Amino acid sequence: MSNRYALVPERVLIARTEGQITFRDVTVFAAIAMHADRNGTAFPGTKAIHELTGIHGDNVRKSIASLKAAELVEHIGGGFVGQNAIYRVATKASQNEPPIDPKGGSKNRQRRVQKKEKAGQNDPTQQQTTTKEQHMTSDFLAKYSNHPDKTLNNAERFGRSVEFQIWFELYPRDDKPNDAASAFPKAVKALAERFGNRDEALKYLLDRTLTFAPLGREKGRYCPYPANWLKSGGYDAVLEDGSNHSESPCKLPAEIEEVLL
Known part of the structure; x- marks a missing residue:
């Protein structure tokens, strides 16, 4: 899982830590990331985000504004106020995050690891399929979010998966x-x-x-x-x-x- 796909990347968590965004904003970000992950280039609009998270449309738009201000989400089409507006994860926020080394590690060590990983990109025997690598975490989260409590609706299940994603990322x-x-x-x-x-x-x-x-x-x-x-x-x-x-x-x-x- 050295370059695993992160539904909630580290820079989003840091923005939350620094007070730039709220936990609700993190949930909206995760909805955008998950929707794009499942549907390729079919980026979600306000209505789709509401259906996935259960967050009211007005609050979705407030979260979008906060995420845009933090340069984590981009508005890519449609009316910004209406349900036809569509969004995507900002380029710098969608890049795969390297795992956090729990033991720290020197910069020289980090450079050696990066050099080794870069060298492996040109070696067919060292490559893994992007699809499998990127969906590893999403699949695991989907399994976790299948909560035994049958009273949970889809939005509540999604909320549980976002909660766990934050825990898992840290x-x-x-x-x-x-x-x-x-x-x-x-x-x-x-x-x-x-x-x-x-x-x-x-x-x-x-x-x-x-x-x-x-x-x-x-x-x-x-x-x-x-x-x-x-x-x-x-x-x-x-x-x-x-x-x-x-x-x-x-x-x-x-x-x-x-x-x-």
């Missing part, structure tokens, strides 16, 4: 996708018991993770809610003081703790 790369999948509902459940409802729990979880992950990555402390925290029963301690009681210590900077708590 999850340590040393862990397998299935580990991330099993940790996610456990984390939401643990927080739901604390906050009393799932929505508040999810908001806290994603906002906290989004805020911390870029800072932790830059300082070589990239470890947002790994599964071993949950398995070791240290989740409450993580919530209270940001410390990781596993083998690799990880603590939130004090100034970030003040924002999140």
Whole structure:
């Protein structure tokens, strides 16, 4: 999955972390990315985004405006206000994202990896089909979003897949996708018991993770809610003081703790 397709690329998550866009905007971005991924050049309009996400048309347009301001989405045709307007992911936001190295890594190491990958592009024996590589994450998300709760409508199922995509994008790369999948509902459940409802729990979880992950990555402390925290029963301690009681210590900077708590 070295160049896997990201439904919610890192630069979108960073824009959310920096406060340029809201979580609703992220959902709208994901809808545009998913629609284009499934339909090739058939980019979605306001009505299609509403049907996929359940977000009201006026709010879709507000999110589009925010995404355009952040240079994450482009308006490519039709009336901007009406349902005939169509959008696509901005060029710089649609490029495949390299995986985040959970252990940091020097610039020289990154250059060696990039050089090796570039060399492999000209070697037929090293190439993989673009379709398989780009759809790997989307297929996994589709499987995850097939929630056993039959009361969920399509928009709610899509919302669950976007929630998980954010978690998955920020999850340590040393862990397998299935580990991330099993940790996610456990984390939401643990927080739901604390906050009393799932929505508040999810908001806290994603906002906290989004805020911390870029800072932790830059300082070589990239470890947002790994599964071993949950398995070791240290989740409450993580919530209270940001410390990781596993083998690799990880603590939130004090100034970030003040924002999140």
